[in-house]
Amino acid sequence: MPASSDGDRVPRDARPRPLRNLLRLRPYLRPYAGQFCWLLAAALAATAASLAVPLLTQQVVDGPIARHDTAGVLRLGGLALLLGLTEAVLIFIRRWTQSSSSVGMEAAIRADVYAHLQRLPAGFHDRWQSGQLLSRITSDLSVIRRFLSFGLLFLVLNVATYLAVVVLLIRLHPGLGLLVAASAVPLFLISRRFARHYHAASRRMQDQQGDVATLVEETAQGLRTMKAYGRGPQLAERFAGSARTLHDTGVAKARLLARTSALFDLVPNLTLGAVLVLGAAAVAGGRLTVGQLVAFVSLQLMLIWPVQSLGWIIANGQEAATAADRIHEVLDTAPSIVDAPHAVELPRAAVRGRLTFEQVAFRYPGTTAPVLRQIDLTVEPGETLALVGATGSGKSTLLSLVPRLHEVTGGRITVDGHDVRDLRLGSLRRLVGVAFEEPTLFSMSVWENLTLGRPDAAEDDVRAALALAQADFAYDLPWGLATRVGEQGLSLSGGQRQRLALARAVLGRPALLVLDDPLSALDVQTEALVEGALRRVLADTTALLVVHRPSTVALADRVALLDGGRIVATGTHSELLAQVPAYRAVLSAGPGGTGPAVPPPRKPNGAGLVRS
Numbered sequence: 001m002p003a004s005s006d007g008d009r010v011p012r013d014a015r016p017r018p019l020r021n022l023l024r025l026r027p028y029l030r031p032y033a034g035q036f037c038w039l040l041a042a043a044l045a046a047t048a049a050s051l052a053v054p055l056l057t058q059q060v061v062d063g064p065i066a067r068h069d070t071a072g073v074l075r076l077g078g079l080a081l082l083l084g085l086t087e088a089v090l091i092f093i094r095r096w097t098q099s100s101s102s103v104g105m106e107a108a109i110r111a112d113v114y115a116h117l118q119r120l121p122a123g124f125h126d127r128w129q130s131g132q133l134l135s136r137i138t139s140d141l142s143v144i145r146r147f148l149s150f151g152l153l154f155l156v157l158n159v160a161t162y163l164a165v166v167v168l169l170i171r172l173h174p175g176l177g178l179l180v181a182a183s184a185v186p187l188f189l190i191s192r193r194f195a196r197h198y199h200a201a202s203r204r205m206q207d208q209q210g211d212v213a214t215l216v217e218e219t220a221q222g223l224r225t226m227k228a229y230g231r232g233p234q235l236a237e238r239f240a241g242s243a244r245t246l247h248d249t250g251v252a253k254a255r256l257l258a259r260t261s262a263l264f265d266l267v268p269n270l271t272l273g274a275v276l277v278l279g280a281a282a283v284a285g286g287r288l289t290v291g292q293l294v295a296f297v298s299l300q301l302m303l304i305w306p307v308q309s310l311g312w313i314i315a316n317g318q319e320a321a322t323a324a325d326r327i328h329e330v331l332d333t334a335p336s337i338v339d340a341p342h343a344v345e346l347p348r349a350a351v352r353g354r355l356t357f358e359q360v361a362f363r364y365p366g367t368t369a370p371v372l373r374q375i376d377l378t379v380e381p382g383e384t385l386a387l388v389g390a391t392g393s394g395k396s397t398l399l400s401l402v403p404r405l406h407e408v409t410g411g412r413i414t415v416d417g418h419d420v421r422d423l424r425l426g427s428l429r430r431l432v433g434v435a436f437e438e439p440t441l442f443s444m445s446v447w448e449n450l451t452l453g454r455p456d457a458a459e460d461d462v463r464a465a466l467a468l469a470q471a472d473f474a475y476d477l478p479w480g481l482a483t484r485v486g487e488q489g490l491s492l493s494g495g496q497r498q499r500l501a502l503a504r505a506v507l508g509r510p511a512l513l514v515l516d517d518p519l520s521a522l523d524v525q526t527e528a529l530v531e532g533a534l535r536r537v538l539a540d541t542t543a544l545l546v547v548h549r550p551s552t553v554a555l556a557d558r559v560a561l562l563d564g565g566r567i568v569a570t571g572t573h574s575e576l577l578a579q580v581p582a583y584r585a586v587l588s589a590g591p592g593g594t595g596p597a598v599p600p601p602r603k604p605n606g607a608g609l610v611r612s
């Protein structure tokens with residue numbers, strides 16, 4: 001599923017170009033150029049040694065055997081043995097060198113693709129199925145490695161063998177030699193047709209592998225939901241459907257290869273039959289010695305494997321070309337959210353934390369309807385503003401614009417008057433502490449999870465953040481903060497994960513806090529504790545909170561009501577409660593439509609209500 005819409009700068013021409021994208025991987029070969037020269041030299045020398053054996057046979061048949069010279073037979077036999085040994089040693093050297101270089105190249109490409117995925121904005125990842133990315137970074141790269149380590153080498157070797165053998169055959173007997181050379185014409189035509197069809201089949205299959213990987217990943221992630229709803233059989237059926245499609249494509253692809261391989265078998269064998277008949281006639285006519293015919297046929301037999309393997313090499317090459325296309329679809333997608341050339345660093349100490357939204361508009365890439373329109377909002381330094389709105393009104397989207405996870409499509413957002421697009425991304429993201437509704441923890445230690453955005457954080461800072469988020473339970477884990485939390489922190493409860501995510505957001509006291517319903521997964525008692533702690537942090541930090549629960553609104557100095565992507569009212573909780581029926585309706589509905597009752601206003605009759 002390639003990127004295909006605005007938001008990221010997608011490649012201008014995303015049409016697959018079989019060899020072009022494969023050739024573009026040349027820079028990865030460069031560090032191994034020396035090794036490749038060695039292995040190619042070893043492989044060519046091994047081929048030369050094997051080619052010398054039939055010529056030696058000719059000498060034996062026409063020389064010592066014809067003369068009944070036993071010593072001569074032994075001498076030339078010893079030489080053949082030496083050639084065989086040399087070939088074995090050279091093949092060993094080739095294989096030894098080959099393995100390290102191809103694995104090294106695969107690792108380098110994988111590292112670059114992974115780093116690039118990190119640079120691509122959230123919008124890119126919204127549109128790409130994770131299984132598609134997974135299959136590109138794993139199986140596609142393995143296909144490329146196989147081609148670089150075997151396919152490419154054997155292509156060069158087989159072509160070199162073919163040319164060398166044909167030259168030797170023409171020298172032995174020009175007529176028969178040219179007959180063998182002419183067999184290259186049907187081989188070329190078959191290869192061209194096969195390559196075209198196989199490329200399309202490979203692309204289909206590799207895309208389908210990505211779809212299957214996506215299904216597996218989704219199932220693994222949503223296992224509990226799936227089991228709870230008893231949807232296992234339906235999902236299994238869906239999976240079986242995708243697996244069947246993949247199977248059918250695989251079978252069609254294998255049959256295509258089988259059909260072509262049969263032709264690749266047929267052509268050299270037909271040529272061999274013709275050579276045997278014509279060669280025997282030439283021996284009978286005295287135009288060719290028996291030794292020459294034996295040498296000719298032995299050399300020609302050496303062409304059978306290179307020709308037979310052509311099908312496999314072309315198939316491997318086409319798969320690698322498809323894999324290179326798919327890899328470049330990712331690498332060619334330029335990150336759209338990057339540092340502007342003039343971007344500046346804002347030191348934390350210099351930031352007061354005034355956050356403004358000026359006529360901000362936003363629509364998701366690939367969609368036409370804006371999610372946010374004409375947002376004008378100011379959060380003063382140290383102020384806490386709660387965003388309230390019905391589900392789907394754009395609250396989370398609005399938050400994501402502050403650390404530039406998505407880019408505004410109209411208007412601007414400023415921090416102390418600086419457009420966030422004029423700040424270095426690293427600097428901006430250090431200034432903004434973020435906690436999302438779904439608290440993601442990575443498969444690493446609690447400490448690493450906490451210091452994700454601030455790897456240089458001191459122990460005291462971490463301790464303070466944990467205390468603040470009421471997450472001291474982390475010290476009681478089996479290895480304390482060194483405890484590795486499971487995949488996405490699943491070994492912790494929802495409330496524990498949320499508290500760790502909150503501690504991560506407040507670590508180092510960021511200038512701005514952007515929290516998406518930070519207390520949603522907490523029990524009443526913990527909520528009260530975290531709320532108390534949060535109140536202390538929020539006292540001197542500019543904060544934008546998405547709030548679903550009426551109880552959390554109490555944390556905010558002011559509230560903005562979002563409706564259909566627009567701010568329709570701002571004011572204190574009590575003002576909105578008293579004067580805006582829509583606000584009362586949203587709060588009484590609660591997160592799931594059956595929320596708790598609206599709490600009494602904190603500051604009755606506050607001033608400054610704005611309705612738009």
Ligand SMILES: Nc1ncnc2c1ncn2[C@@H]1O[C@H](COP(=O)(O)OP(=O)(O)OP(=O)(O)O)[C@@H](O)[C@H]1O
Pocket residue numbers: 126364367371389390391392393394395396397398
């Ligand atoms: N990646 C996306 N691509 C396209 N549309 C999206 C994307 N994410 C969200 N939307 C749409 O944007 C709108 C606002 O979504 P958003 O998540 O910001 O709402 P919200 O107010 O935070 O909702 P909730 O309270 O349920 O979390 C919704 O209509 C949603 O369908």
